[in-house]
Amino acid sequence: MEISKEQVRVLCEVQGLSVPEDELDDIATRMSTWLTALDQIEVELGEEMNRVDPIPPLFPADDRDL
Amino acid sequence: MSTSDLHYLTALEQAELIRTREISPVDLVAASLDRIERYDDTLRAWITVKPELALEEARKAEAEIASGTYRGPLHGLPYGVKDQMHAVGFPTTLGTKVLDEPETVAPEDAVCIARLKEAGAILIGKQNLHEFGKGGTIDFPFGQPRNPWNPDYTASSSSSGSGIAPAAGMCSFAIGQDTGGSVRGPASCNGIVGMRPTHGRISRRGCAMHAYTSDTLGPLARTVPDLAAVLEAICGHDPKDPLSAQRPVPDFSARLGEGVSGMRLAIVREMAWGDSTDPEVRAALQAAVETLERAGARIEEVSLPLAKWAVPLQLLSADADVASYFLKNYLRERYMRFDRGTRTRLAASSLIPASAYNRAMRARVLVRRQVLEAVGRYDALLSPTNVTPPKPIEATQERVDRKDELVTRLIERRICHYPFSLANVPALSVPMGFSRAGLPLALQIAGKPFDEATLLQIGQAYEAAARWSSLHPDLDRTLRLVA
Numbered sequence: 001m002e003i004s005k006e007q008v009r010v011l012c013e014v015q016g017l018s019v020p021e022d023e024l025d026d027i028a029t030r031m032s033t034w035l036t037a038l039d040q041i042e043v044e045l046g047e048e049m050n051r052v053d054p055i056p057p058l059f060p061a062d063d064r065d066l
Numbered sequence: 067m068s069t070s071d072l073h074y075l076t077a078l079e080q081a082e083l084i085r086t087r088e089i090s091p092v093d094l095v096a097a098s099l100d101r102i103e104r105y106d107d108t109l110r111a112w113i114t115v116k117p118e119l120a121l122e123e124a125r126k127a128e129a130e131i132a133s134g135t136y137r138g139p140l141h142g143l144p145y146g147v148k149d150q151m152h153a154v155g156f157p158t159t160l161g162t163k164v165l166d167e168p169e170t171v172a173p174e175d176a177v178c179i180a181r182l183k184e185a186g187a188i189l190i191g192k193q194n195l196h197e198f199g200k201g202g203t204i205d206f207p208f209g210q211p212r213n214p215w216n217p218d219y220t221a222s223s224s225s226s227g228s229g230i231a232p233a234a235g236m237c238s239f240a241i242g243q244d245t246g247g248s249v250r251g252p253a254s255c256n257g258i259v260g261m262r263p264t265h266g267r268i269s270r271r272g273c274a275m276h277a278y279t280s281d282t283l284g285p286l287a288r289t290v291p292d293l294a295a296v297l298e299a300i301c302g303h304d305p306k307d308p309l310s311a312q313r314p315v316p317d318f319s320a321r322l323g324e325g326v327s328g329m330r331l332a333i334v335r336e337m338a339w340g341d342s343t344d345p346e347v348r349a350a351l352q353a354a355v356e357t358l359e360r361a362g363a364r365i366e367e368v369s370l371p372l373a374k375w376a377v378p379l380q381l382l383s384a385d386a387d388v389a390s391y392f393l394k395n396y397l398r399e400r401y402m403r404f405d406r407g408t409r410t411r412l413a414a415s416s417l418i419p420a421s422a423y424n425r426a427m428r429a430r431v432l433v434r435r436q437v438l439e440a441v442g443r444y445d446a447l448l449s450p451t452n453v454t455p456p457k458p459i460e461a462t463q464e465r466v467d468r469k470d471e472l473v474t475r476l477i478e479r480r481i482c483h484y485p486f487s488l489a490n491v492p493a494l495s496v497p498m499g500f501s502r503a504g505l506p507l508a509l510q511i512a513g514k515p516f517d518e519a520t521l522l523q524i525g526q527a528y529e530a531a532a533r534w535s536s537l538h539p540d541l542d543r544t545l546r547l548v549a
């Protein structure tokens with residue numbers, strides 16, 4: 001997923017972030033990178049992802065998932 | 067023995083000299099302070115050092131031991147912590163200029179530090195780190211951390227000072243913090259031992275960190291037995307940390323020396339022999355595997371095809387957790403006071419949609435499941451800790467120019483770290499030789515949740531056979547190389 005500099009500018013405004021013009025491209029590249037990777041993950045794992053809950057990967061006190 | 071010879075003894079050798087009163091904790095603390103005075107202008111391992119406080123604590127330890135009260139192997143040993151943990155009397159700078167001075171006043175001792183105090187260890191200072199422990203810092207407000215084997219090279223991130231200081235003989239051990247490799251990376255690059263324990267083993271209370279699904283403290287030391295002794299002191303349930311494990315703490319030193327005969331170990335194919343694994347690292351890993359085979363281990367291979375996704379998944383989830391904290395605290399009001407590398411990373415993570423975060427957390431379950439299945443089949447998994455030797459400092463500074471390169475760079479840097487962070491299993495980094503340029507390489511040994519003892523057993527067997535941990539940088543020679 002490609003995020004444009006203009007989209008980042010708007011999203012930053014929504015979040016209340018005042019970001020210098022020369023950093024918007026940097027942020028857009030980072031966001032695009034991760035969201036593109038997620039697209040690829042969806043292609044490989046999407047069906048399986050639908051079948052699990054998004055439980056944080058922690059070991060609870062009762063160790064029930066070991 | 068001259069006090070000038072103390073600094074590269076193992077912590078347990080130093081401890082024995084203290085126990086038998088051949089040296090005093092004052093001698094040892096003074097030797098550490100001398101090393102810091104002589105070399106830290108270049109290495110920048112430390113942010114705050116309190117010599118008078120450290121010497122006062124050393125004199126108390128000396129008197130206590132002289133009176134017949136010996137608290138154990140950490141009594142009188144000098145150590146430092148990543149400046150992300152609160153210690154009363156020391157500012158908590160978090161390696162940033164974002165905070166105003168009153169905001170750096172420590173409200174309490176971190177539980178980890180309180181436990182080390184109980185064990186008699188002496189905190190001599192707070193150690194340099196990437197800003198807020200995030201990684202990717204470009205300009206370090208407290209000086210550029212440098213590798214003691216060659217100061218033009220990286221000391222890794224983000225517990226940089228905690229890797230440099232024990233490697234440079236400035237303290238007996240250190241405590242770092244590992245979200246995505248921040249203990250193992252500095253251990254590897256500086257040529258010492260470091261462990262990310264199972265999430266929940268060590269209380270997080272009193273530490274400033276915000277990636278609750280992955281953050282864990284971890285010790286760094288010059289040898290595996292040293293590390294086992296430190297781990298034993300700092301592990302244990304804390305009822306005030308909701309993610310603290312209730313598992314009893316074993317004697318982590320009990321099985322050291324038992325060797326690896328009959329153990330089943332597996333090399334992780336994607337980390338060991340992947341396209342981005344440097345030929346020098348491959349060769350060193352092959353030699354390490356042969357060493358373990360000669361010691362009686364059976365070595366197989368295992369595939370973790372989902373490991374490659376661990377890096378983006380961690381950044382889509384744990385980084386978003388961190389960014390959500392900073393968005394409400396400092397990022398909006400003090401954006402320009404952050405280092406550029408930190409603020410652009412946090413800004414990007416703060417824009418991750420909740421729907422993407424949810425999908426990433428689902429995918430994390432699948433990657434974690436694959437890691438848990440693999441560690442369940444073997445005594446431990448093997449890989450290099452880093453797929454490349456340490457690089458020159460300027461080559462490791464995060465540049466965000468081309469997307470394809472960014473993905474490659476980040477996966478290359480963290481492919482061996484993030485899968486085990488994401489699964490929250492323990493992983494140990496042990497020195498594995500040197501590159502042709504003379505920079506340290508390291509073996510990573512990862513295992514089952516709460517099975518740190520097996521990793522230490524394997525690590526000690528390898529360390530004893532390979533003997534890389536007995537080599538230390540000659541700072542009078544290496545620091546002449548600084549650019």
